[in-house]
Structures are given as structure tokens and as C-alpha cells.
Amino acid sequence: MSILQVTNLCKKIGKKEILKNVSFAIEKGDILAFIGANGAGKTTTIKCILGLQKMDSGTITINGYDIKKDFVKAISSVGAIVESPDVYQYLTGMENLEMQASFYKDTNFEDIMRVVRLVGLENRIYDKVSKYSLGMKQRLGIAISLINNPDLLILDEPTNGLDPEGIKELRELLLKLAKNGTGILISSHNLSELESFCNKVCIIQKGKIITENSITELKTTSENKYHLKVDNASHARKVLGKKATLLDDYNLELFADEEGIAQSINLLVEHHVKIYEVIKESLSLEEAFITIAGGEKIV
Template sequence: MSQEIVVQLRNVTKRIGSKTIVDHLTFDVPRGEVFGFLGPNGAGKTTTIRMMVGLISMTEGQVLVNGIDVSRNFEQAMKHIGAIVENPELYKFLTGYQNLIHFARMMPGITKERIDEVVRLVKLENRIHDKVKTYSLGMRQRLGVAQAILHRPDVLILDEPTNGLDPEGIRELRDYLRQLARTEGTAIIVSSHLLSEMELMCDRVAIIQNGKLVNVQAMREMVQQQTDEARLVVFEVDEPQRAIHLLTDTVTVGEAAVTQEGVTLYLQREQIPNAIQQLVQGNVRIYSVKAASMTLEDKFLELTRGGQIV
């Protein structure tokens, strides 16, 4: 992944009357990164995205795209951005292909070959000449993505891009976005409520609450616990209660418990071999041992205190 910074937010703030909707957000997105933007309902995600694409003004702060200030040089900055904010805006009385032709006329250098290419990428070949009013919500979402990437933007901003997509469509979109970031170096910013999907898609995630940035972290760091911390370990054994009795002196945090998965307890990394040895010496049969990783959902709920709007 390139370290060339494509998108920069500097103290981006939005106030309406006495209420602060977005509060001094600052982060960077480099070329070739899929960047997740998460937060509870009402946290300020869509407001931030609207400011990034110039749909609403900032109270203070600055958004730079390839070094171009969105507020001062809007048209120049927009040449580098493709976006879907909430729902794709399409002409329903036109066909999908006519919609793409209409958009292509607004941007120089878009060829018929490029239009055909994006139609294939979003898998709309069989329906592209049908009127958009006959499309399902998922098909409109695909057409919106095709429209957003038509001019090969350096930045692609997607607000809830998986709305209306079936599981296969979600997976295809995820794979395409990863490919787009990897092969074309596009910086992709995605806001979504599907945390399990974001965990598979994103390289890095920012979480905001009440308009404030509470965490920006690489995905692999966010979902993995540090090696020197106690982590939840699950032992699948033949005699759970006996195993708990043997492991009582080994427990680091809380108490050992029997769950559907097995005997669970918190151990530090260096304690795991000793725990296994105790069970073996106590003639408890061990079928598996695994350390449970924290999911993005776990981390999100931890950082936002359950996602409440406070």
C-alpha cells in the first residue's frame, strides 16, 4: 500500500445553531487503502461525508483531496472524487446505459470502452439496457457504483454501499473494492452498519461518536488483542467441571466458565502451556484449544458503550 496521502481532514467541524454535529475531525487516507468510517446512528458520519464532497459547508476546518481544498476549488477537487451518499441518484425513466452516458458527458475522457468495462465490473450486462425504474434496489446500487467509478477517481466515497444487496452481491462488491484499491491505487472510504462486512473489507477503521473521533486503528490491530494482555481462551475437553477445578489457580481475570464452546477463561499468553500441562497431568482429554479474538463488533460496542447516542 502506498503511503501517498490522497485525502486529508483537518479539524473538520459542523455546527448548527448551538449544536455541534461534527467536532474537529482529523485523519488521513493514503492511496490504495480501504478505510472504514463507523459510528452509531446520529454520530455525524453522513454529515462528514457530505462535507467531504461539498454538499454542505463546513463551519471550520479543511478537506484536501490530492492537495486540493474542496471548499476553495470545488470543481477541481470533484474531478478526483467518486461518491454515493446514502442512495445513488439516477434517472429512473432512462435505461442504466443511458444514465452512464449522461454522466460520461459531464466528465472528459470517458470512452465507450470504459462504460462497457464498468458495466461488466458491476455485473449488469444483462439488464443495462432496461429502464432503471424496473431495477431492484440492489441493481440500482450496482449502477450507482458504476457511475461513481466511471471517471477512474483517486477517491471513492461510499455511504452504506451494501444497501439492498444480497449476500452474493455484498461479497462481489467487497471483492471489487479490494481489487480497485489494490490494482488502481484508489483510496476508498466506506461507511456501513454491517460490521462483519467492514471487518473483511477494510484495512483501517475510524470510529466516531457524538461527532468526535474516538479511535483510528488498523483492522488487524483492532481485532487482535496484544500479546501481553489476558485473552479469552477456550478449551474443548471431555470433563469441563474437572477442568475448571484444575485450572482455578491459573485464571488471570474473572472466573473460568463452561459454555457451549467449552471451558472459557482469561489467560496471558505464557500461561496457556501451563494450563494445558495441568489438564494433561489431571487426565483431562483436550480436543482443542483456541484463543478467541475480539471482533470489530466487540471493539465498536466497547468504544461506543453499546452505540448509544449520548
């Protein structure tokens, strides 16, 4: 049974179709990158999953419980940050955590201290949240979303306001959680941050899912980019044809799969072009995403 199963989710606001037949699933240990431009329907999808907005049709189940019919059972195994970590500013971090923890059965002080340590807020947890930086609020938000040991963790733009060190820590934390079986849905603008630790990607554009794949699948279906340093770049460009792009007198770029690059090198040698360097540049998730979205940069 999937931790999260979204099936044919549709939502209209007024006459505008915000979501059209959105379907995807998250299994135990999945980290799913949920990618889309502003207004594509990411946050609306997340809000429907959490029951914060009503859907027009479709079903969402969490651990097999329907979010509409069995809301309390479904939601009790979910932790989430939506849009931004909005907590009570006039309370301390600790008071916020204690309050959120009190809403779940069987949470105790040990659980609270565990999540505080997980996000590294031990030193500032007794300060008022109004004195926190955005990054610290983000950490507190993550701590709150983990307080009930959720099976499904939903993080909407969690890297906002985190410094590189914080992002690295978050990455390690999420990998650890996933290893223990938590399903994670994570949306972010910063796609390159996601690629290093997500195992699934789901791209949404104008309310429609355009692809749902594993990351490795996404990458291998595309050609790779190669960087070549030669003695006469313009000559080489003529030999290789339109596949190559001239960078300057000595450097050019080439898109090709593995067979293609071997042929190209052969061709250059035959035409007496001296090759100094051939560097394979791995295709980033963002570039793969652009390729799939039809070359249109939508983020």
C-alpha cells in the same frame, strides 16, 4: 501527499455539535472502514468531504486541493455514493450512466461499458431504473461512482440490498481498485463484512473520532477468545477463576493472550482436568470495536 486529508473538521447544526475535530487520512490503496452508529456523524462527515454540506471549521483536501477553495479541482477526482444510490428512475441505467459520464471530460462509451462490466450489469443496463431491484440500483450507483476513474472512492453503506454474492463481488472489486491505487472510504453497518478487506478502521462516536488504526493493530491489542472442551467444566472454572465463562457441563470460554492460554492449560493439567479441545476463536472487528467502545454495543 494523502489522497484525502480531513483535519479538525467541526460542524454544528443549530446548537448541536454534529462533528467535533474529526481528523483522518486516506492514502493511495487504503480501504478505510468508517464505522459509527446511526447519528454518530458518518454521513455528515462524508457530505462535508464532498462539499454537500458546509463545514464550520477545519480543512479537507483531496489530492492536495482544498474542497472549499478549489472545489471543482478537488471533486473531479472523487466518485461517491451517499446514503443511497439515487438515480433518475425514468431513465434507463445506460442513460443515467451516459448523463453522469458527460459531466466529465474525456469519458467515452468504452469507459461506460468498462464500469458496466465491472459491476456486472451488462444484461439489464438498457432497462429503466424503475424496474431495478435495490441491489441492482446499488450496482448502478457503484458504476456511476467509478465512471471518472476516481482517486478517492466514497461508499456510504454500499452493501445495502446486495446479496451475499454481490457483496463478495464488491469486495473483490474494491480490492482490485485499491491495488491500482484508489483510496476508498467505506461506511457500513455490517462490520464483519468490512473486516475481511479493509486495512484501516476509523471509529466515530457522537461526532468524535475515537480511534483510527490499522485492522491488524486493532486486533492484536486485544485478547483472543478460546473455546475449551473438558471432562468437568465447573471444576475447571474454579481452577481458572473469573477469566473463564461456563457454557455447559463440558464447555467453557476463556479470554487470554498467547502467554495466558499456555499458563491456563498448564494449570488445568496440574489439577487433573482432562482437556479434549482448545479452539482459538479469532476476534472479529465488531467485537474489537465493542471492546474499544468500552463494552457498549453502539451499532
